[in-house]
Amino acid sequence: MGCASMTKTEIDYSDVQGLVRFGYGKLRGASYALVRVRNQMAAQSWLGDAKVNDATIQSPPPSTALQVAFTADGLAALGVPPAIVDNFSPEFLTGMAEPNRARRLGDIESNAASKWDWGYANNTPHLLIIFFAKPAQLSDFIASSKGKTWAEAFDEVRWLSTADLDGVEPSDSPTASANQKSIGTESAT
Numbered sequence: 001m002g003c004a005s006m007t008k009t010e011i012d013y014s015d016v017q018g019l020v021r022f023g024y025g026k027l028r029g030a031s032y033a034l035v036r037v038r039n040q041m042a043a044q045s046w047l048g049d050a051k052v053n054d055a056t057i058q059s060p061p062p063s064t065a066l067q068v069a070f071t072a073d074g075l076a077a078l079g080v081p082p083a084i085v086d087n088f089s090p091e092f093l094t095g096m097a098e099p100n101r102a103r104r105l106g107d108i109e110s111n112a113a114s115k116w117d118w119g120y121a122n123n124t125p126h127l128l129i130i131f132f133a134k135p136a137q138l139s140d141f142i143a144s145s146k147g148k149t150w151a152e153a154f155d156e157v158r159w160l161s162t163a164d165l166d167g168v169e170p171s172d173s174p175t176a177s178a179n180q181k182s183i184g185t186e187s188a189t
Helices: 018-022 040-049 072-077 090-094 099-105 135-146 176-180
Strands: 029-037 064-070 127-133 154-161
Touching: 018 064, 029 072, 029 135, 064 072, 064 135, 127 135
Parallel strands: none
Antiparallel strands: 029 127, 029 154, 064 127
């Protein structure tokens, strides 16, 4: 009996977002913009101009990073033809609120999608735009990245910020044990 041979494929890191490879843990300032496409042409223009960081190694490493993620509805709102969008996985196409998936994930009753602050119905973002920078640079980086077309391109569903815990993981903090009781019992919205 022979073994199936495996072919090693080279990865084109210029076609992979940097977050996948680097995580940007040293860029301790982060902000997450959940947006819906307001104007397709303006959104396409903003995305065309956005300096999204890829996964190629840079020396020195970047002091800021921009990443973008799309929902299926977001791709459609940007004008991606249905013939292309429909080729994505069923999980991507139906989303987190699909009843069977929601049940398996425990998103029922008080955690049901209909009770979420965002991610359901008209509050479902089309894009997640992630800004990473050193804390002192974050506000300026967001402002410069948004540029002139942002307001015309997007409606902001929600901005999610982070806190610098100075290297302390939440499970290491004195209040963690009290807070852990609620982890997993409430929807992460």
